Amino acid sequence: MKYFKLPDLGEGLPExxxxxxxxxEGDSVKTDQILATVETAKAIIEIPSPQDGIIAHLFGLAGDxxxxxxxxxxxAGEEDDSGTVVGVLKNxxxxxxxxxxxxxxxxxxxxxxxxxxxAVRSLASRLNVETDNLQGTGLNGQLTTADIERxxxxxxxxxxxxxxxxxxxxxxxxxxxxxAEVVPVTxxxxxDIHDWSPDEDTTIRLIHAIAAGCxxxxxxxxxxxxxxxxxxxxxxxxxxxxVDTAQGLFVPVxxxxxxxxxxxxxxxxxxxREDVINRTIPPSELQGGTITLSNFGTIAxxxxxxxxxxxxxxxxxxxxxxxxxxxxxxxxxxxxxxPLSLTFDHRAATGGEAARFMRAVxxxxxxxxxx
Amino acid sequence: xxxxxxxxxxxxxxxxxxxxxxxxxxxxxxxxxxLVRYYRNMVxxxxxxxxxxxxxxxxxxxxxxxxxxxxxxxxxxxxxxxxSDVLIPYxxxxxxxxxxxxxxxxxxxxxxxxxxxNASAGMGEDFPNAVPIATQALHATGVxxxxxxxxxxxxxxxxCGDGGTSKGDFMEALNVAGAWQLPVVFIINNNQWAISVPxxxxxxxxxxxxxxxxxxxxxxQVDGNxxxxxxxxxxEALQHAREGKGPTLIEAISYRLSDHTTADDATRYRSNxxxxxxxxxxxxxxLQTFLHAKGWWDEVQETAWQNxxxxxxxxxxxxxxxxxxxxxxxxxxxxxxxxxxxxxxxxERLLRNARQGGNHHE
Numbered sequence: 094m095k096y097f098k099l100p101d102l103g104e105g106l107p108e109x110x111x112x113x114x115x116x117x118e119g120d121s122v123k124t125d126q127i128l129a130t131v132e133t134a135k136a137i138i139e140i141p142s143p144q145d146g147i148i149a150h151l152f153g154l155a156g157d158x159x160x161x162x163x164x165x166x167x168x169a170g171e172e173d174d175s176g177t178v179v180g181v182l183k184n185x186x187x188x189x190x191x192x193x194x195x196x197x198x199x200x201x202x203x204x205x206x207x208x209x210x211x212a213v214r215s216l217a218s219r220l221n222v223e224t225d226n227l228q229g230t231g232l233n234g235q236l237t238t239a240d241i242e243r244x245x246x247x248x249x250x251x252x253x254x255x256x257x258x259x260x261x262x263x264x265x266x267x268x269x270x271x272x273a274e275v276v277p278v279t280x281x282x283x284x285d286i287h288d289w290s291p292d293e294d295t296t297i298r299l300i301h302a303i304a305a306g307c308x309x310x311x312x313x314x315x316x317x318x319x320x321x322x323x324x325x326x327x328x329x330x331x332x333x334x335x336v337d338t339a340q341g342l343f344v345p346v347x348x349x350x351x352x353x354x355x356x357x358x359x360x361x362x363x364x365x366r367e368d369v370i371n372r373t374i375p376p377s378e379l380q381g382g383t384i385t386l387s388n389f390g391t392i393a394x395x396x397x398x399x400x401x402x403x404x405x406x407x408x409x410x411x412x413x414x415x416x417x418x419x420x421x422x423x424x425x426x427x428x429x430x431x432p433l434s435l436t437f438d439h440r441a442a443t444g445g446e447a448a449r450f451m452r453a454v455x456x457x458x459x460x461x462x463x464x
Numbered sequence: 465x466x467x468x469x470x471x472x473x474x475x476x477x478x479x480x481x482x483x484x485x486x487x488x489x490x491x492x493x494x495x496x497x498x499l500v501r502y503y504r505n506m507v508x509x510x511x512x513x514x515x516x517x518x519x520x521x522x523x524x525x526x527x528x529x530x531x532x533x534x535x536x537x538x539x540x541x542x543x544x545x546x547x548s549d550v551l552i553p554y555x556x557x558x559x560x561x562x563x564x565x566x567x568x569x570x571x572x573x574x575x576x577x578x579x580x581x582n583a584s585a586g587m588g589e590d591f592p593n594a595v596p597i598a599t600q601a602l603h604a605t606g607v608x609x610x611x612x613x614x615x616x617x618x619x620x621x622x623x624c625g626d627g628g629t630s631k632g633d634f635m636e637a638l639n640v641a642g643a644w645q646l647p648v649v650f651i652i653n654n655n656q657w658a659i660s661v662p663x664x665x666x667x668x669x670x671x672x673x674x675x676x677x678x679x680x681x682x683x684x685q686v687d688g689n690x691x692x693x694x695x696x697x698x699x700e701a702l703q704h705a706r707e708g709k710g711p712t713l714i715e716a717i718s719y720r721l722s723d724h725t726t727a728d729d730a731t732r733y734r735s736n737x738x739x740x741x742x743x744x745x746x747x748x749x750x751l752q753t754f755l756h757a758k759g760w761w762d763e764v765q766e767t768a769w770q771n772x773x774x775x776x777x778x779x780x781x782x783x784x785x786x787x788x789x790x791x792x793x794x795x796x797x798x799x800x801x802x803x804x805x806x807x808x809x810x811x812e813r814l815l816r817n818a819r820q821g822g823n824h825h826e
Contacts, residue, residue, distance in 0.1 A: 100523025103727035125518045136729025143522035 095171040096164040097143055098238065099305045102133050108132045121149045124279075128166065131159070136358050145167070150219060152212045162239050163212040167219070191201035209236035220245040222301070223254065260341035271402045274319055278438040279398040282451050286414065287428040295431075295460075296334075296362065297355050299386055299411055303350045304330055306409075307384065309453035314383050316404035317441035322443050324406070332363065333382030336369050337392075344402075345368045346382045355464060369402040390414060395432045406441040409454065410434040418452045431458060474670045475717075476697060477687035483695050483753030496760035500541065502691045503755055504534040506748045508773045509559035512568070513722075515777050516575065519728040525575045527528055529555045530722030533689075535652050536747035537623070537716050538772040539563070540694040541651065544702055545621055551590040552622040554597075556653065560623075564590055568780030569787065578790055598628035601650060602638035608646035608711070619705035622649040629656025629672050631665065635679075638713065640693040642679035647705035648696070650676075650713045653688065655720035656742075660733040677714035688716030721746060792818035 102109055109131040116128050125141045128148075132138070144330035149169035153159055189406055207224045209217070213236050215226045222244045229236035248254070257265055289298070309328045314441040316325045330351045333344040368374035383409040387399050392413075399410040412432035419428050433454065437447040457463070478493075480486050484599070492498055531538065541564025545551065551564055563707040565586040574581030576592065582592040589710060591607075594600035604622035610616045628634055629652055641648050644701055654671050656663045675681025682704070685792050686697040694716060701712035719742035723730045730739075755761035796803070796811045803811065 098523065100521065102521065104527050106727075124514070133729055135724070138521060138726075138729070140521050141518040143524065358714070 094144065094384055095168055097166050097168065097246075098162050099159045099165045102131070102138050102140075103163050103368060106133045106135065106161060107338055108158050109157045112137060112458040113397050114151060116148055118148050118151055122146060135201050138167070143301065146171070147428045152215045157211050159212045160210050160237075163210060166217050199217055204358065207236055208234060213238055213241060217241045220248075221253075221332060222248065241299070256362075259451065260338075260343065264342050267402055268400055271400050274403055275401045277398070277401055277436050278439045278447065279434055279436045280444075280447055281396045281432065283417070283430040283432050284455040285419075286431050286458055288459070288461040289429070291463065294355075294359065295390075295411075295414065296386075296388060297359055298458060298463065299409070300332060300350050300358060300362075301345065301355065302454040303332060303384060303386060303409060304415055305456040305457035306450040307351065310448040310450040311406040312442045313437060313450045315406050315441060316383065316436055317406050318404060319440060321436075325404075327383045329383070331381050331383045334365070335385065335387040336360050336366060337368060340372075343374070343381060344385060345374060345378050346380065348381075384408070386411070390431070396434045399436045401436050401438045403438075406438040407447070408436050408451070410436070446458045471674070471677050473673050473677075473683060473685055474525045475685040475687070476693045477690050478692035478696075479687075479690045479750055479754055481750060483750045483757065484756075489692060492695070496755070498695075498756070499691070499751065499755060500796075502536075502539050502695075502758055503541070503748070503751050503761065504769055505539045505559070506751070507561065507769060509538065509747060509777065510533045511770070511773045512558075512777050512780075516572070516624075516684070517722075517726060519781075520733055522562075523573050524573060524747060527725050527727050528637055529576050529725045533719050533721035533742070533746055534655060535559060536691045536694055536751075537651065537653055537718060540691055540698055541621060544695065544698050545619070546702075546706075547588065548616075549619045549702070549706075550607050552598055552600045552607060552620060553591065553593055553768070554625065554628070555593045555595050556622050556625070557593070561590065564588070566590075567783075568777070569783035572780065573787060576784065578787070579794070580790060596735065598624050598631035598633040598637075600624065601628070601631075601634045602640075604648050604650070605640050605644075605646055605653070607639045608641065608648035608741060609644065611647050612644065612708075617706045617708075618647065619702050619814050621651065621702070622648065623651040623653055624655040625658060626656065626663050626666055626672060627650060627661060628652070629643075629675060630666055632657075635675070637683065638675060638679035638711075641711040642676075645708075645710040647706055647708065648711045649701045649771040650711065651698075651714070652715045653718055654715050655688075655718045657720045657730070657734065659724040659728065660730075671715060673713055673715035679713075681689035681711045681713060683713040683715070684718060688718035689750060690746050691747065691751055692773060696714075706738070718747075719745065791815075 099109060109238070112130040112132050114129050116122055116449045122142045123145050124143065125140045128142050131140055146168040147170065148166055150167040150245065152164045152166060160209060208228065208229065209224070217236070217307065220241060222241050224236055224241070227236060227244060228234060229240055229241060231237040240452055311326050314327050316329050318324070329349050332347045332350045334347055335342045337344060344367070347358060347362055347365065355455055365378060366376065368378070382405060384405055385402070388406060388411045389397060390411045390413040393411040397410045397412070399408040401408050412434070414429060414431050416427050417430045419426055419430070421428065433449060433451070435451050471536035477486055480491055509531060513530050516525060516528050520528050538557055542560045545564065551560065553561060562568060562571055565588060567583050567586050567765060570581045570584035570586060572581070591600065591603060594603070600622050601624060604620045608620040611620065624634060637719045638650065640646070643649070654663065654672055660789055667740060671685055673685045675685040686698060697714050701714055704712055721739070721742060729791065752761065792814050793811050796807055800807070
């Protein structure tokens, strides 16, 4: 056997405390040689070796509690596991600087520490198993020896999973939380932008249109607290602008878009984009958004179902601008159109509010010019 | 006032703690055969006992009741009982059961939680282990009653501890054995401890053997660490039973050198001094000294036997560990001659969901 797991030393005893090790790592032991004394709720007991072998690892020090069924020690040279290569990887991943970036206005989530006993933690570290997001099958979701061994097996068969870190990890968490919490409705519409001058700044026009939408329907420029069932309608519009990077999704916030000049907004936006790409953006610039713009149209895609990230209640997605054949006063015409997708949280806003917001947005976008 | 009844309780012993004769020895001890056999069997019983405790500590067997210090009682009983006699044991008679034909692997299976150990063909008509305290004493009187009704010259033999003698079952069994003059032999392995209750708190009477007096049966004390004394008492009791001369209660004075079971820690309630003193009286060393003095046993034989014992144990152990696990459906299969529909469904579900290859000694 590779791992000698603590047997039930009494009649249904859940654990034992190591009193003393009689052997050390690297020692050769014989069957029935005393390895350790442990103390259970009932007795102090000497544990003999179940086999001849060399001790590779002890899963605990004197004073540590080992649960029944958890590894007490490891014998060397038995049944291969992931070995030293993975050990190197582990050091690497440890050395990776923790990313403090987080997305949009979402409350920051503390890295939650997994519940497991020291012996299981030690086993996980020994097998270099990433436990951060692993759901335990033990009592109250605790990770068990079996959980760790199962994952180690999967790693051996399919290669090690790349753990998400930093921004990407935060994105995964925020999206899962949003999916679990928000009641989303997505409304799609095309804005007719045929009358724009050829050098119009699409992003600035979208920002301007969102400000117009918020003015017409303030209910979408709001924060919603699903637990208290309370909403906070903002007078200032702080627009989160989704920025795609290799590291993941960033949503820097352009402040007060309703009251600033367009050139000022453009300057601020450029600065934010640059800071994101250079990874010099302070976390405070990623917080406090009240509504979000996702302009995926710079890449591809017409409509989408963007995700609202609490506590905000609305996000507008802009697709690729295209020429479309449309009827205009009973004539067939080719018009430049901008496809829009608005997702709103139906807990916080009504369909009417969203539609009125959308109406105001497309009306603003249809204007030939805004300056 | 006149005295209408008096009695004496005898205590017999032949070998001192130092292995020296205390009185003239019976004739059967004048040749080595029986005593050497006793010695060899006790050594085997003790090594096996140590091994089973190690198996428990490494998760390869369940809770186990050690026989350490009680080897002489089992070994002598196993030698003197006829195969036609019936043993109604308690949970500390593994060596006796094996001498009566229970294969080691079956014995280990029982302690490994596998019921098939109780269905061993090697058990003959012997009863399975009684874990409830002293219930076996009544079972033994039932067996003995059957012998008596059939007119068979057989003895029922049952063993309990000092704690068991405080149970109503024990007193009832003694009473009916005396009332019906049954062919039964009651053995008390008085090892001084009933889990953590010492003999001094167990009973106000100076001997446990005298409980026989109230039942109107023979009762005596014997040194339970002395195979010669045990042999004499047990032999006589068995013959009495088989010849229809009535039951006997033998209180064998021993000492539980082990914990009560592997789930116990005697150091919490028992002094080291007491244990150390008891080791001076244990049965194996005493007989070894005697055999050495007689020139019937030496170091060479000792080493050879120790090695052989190691192999015997390893063989039984291997057989036990390699035994395929019990089918999960065994839980249900032996309850009814014809399985009710509700249980059929449960049985199917059980077989579907049972962890394949699940085993106590995984």
